[in-house]
Amino acid sequence: MDQIFTPWRMEWISRQEWEDAPNRCVFCEIYKKKKGREVGIIAENEYAYVVLNNYPYNPGHVMVIPKEHTGSYSDLSEKMLFAHTRLKVRALRALETAFNPHGFNTGLNLGKGSGGSINDHMHTHIVPRWEGDTNFMPLLSDTKIVIEGLQETYQKLHEEFVLQEGTEDRGEDRSVWIFE
Numbered sequence: 001m002d003q004i005f006t007p008w009r010m011e012w013i014s015r016q017e018w019e020d021a022p023n024r025c026v027f028c029e030i031y032k033k034k035k036g037r038e039v040g041i042i043a044e045n046e047y048a049y050v051v052l053n054n055y056p057y058n059p060g061h062v063m064v065i066p067k068e069h070t071g072s073y074s075d076l077s078e079k080m081l082f083a084h085t086r087l088k089v090r091a092l093r094a095l096e097t098a099f100n101p102h103g104f105n106t107g108l109n110l111g112k113g114s115g116g117s118i119n120d121h122m123h124t125h126i127v128p129r130w131e132g133d134t135n136f137m138p139l140l141s142d143t144k145i146v147i148e149g150l151q152e153t154y155q156k157l158h159e160e161f162v163l164q165e166g167t168e169d170r171g172e173d174r175s176v177w178i179f180e
């Protein structure tokens, strides 16, 4: 799938950097590295974080990712599953108020045969949808233009998370901490 991006695209992780280090897990590395804007991490609770997709299918495409390194959904403990789901709900709310989408696609690619690009660290995609936008996932579409800049998306979602109850704003360049 070819994507056309506008110039204000975030340059947080070049593909090359990860292709040169195939044994490192991108989702573990970005969380270890920078817990905030620089890597697109918008918010986190004890067990999971929500990050902007660097190659969005639509504006506001985010992923909810467990801090635990596992490719298996069923490996997550009850606590982790609960935290994952709670964060997903909060992300949906933030996206609703920030972007007013007409709907969402949300789901998992599990295992090598699923078509996902990262199989060893599970993650839930949330893709806002608008009536008349192009088809979900690259299977059916070729080129699309992502109009919303990632920096702007980050800013909007950060603000929405801050407004939610049970959160702590640790500064605009750091992820919003969710303590309940």
Ligand SMILES: [Zn+2]
Pocket (backbone or CB within 6 Å): 025, 026, 027, 028, 029, 068, 069, 070, 120, 121
């Ligand atoms: Zn990992």
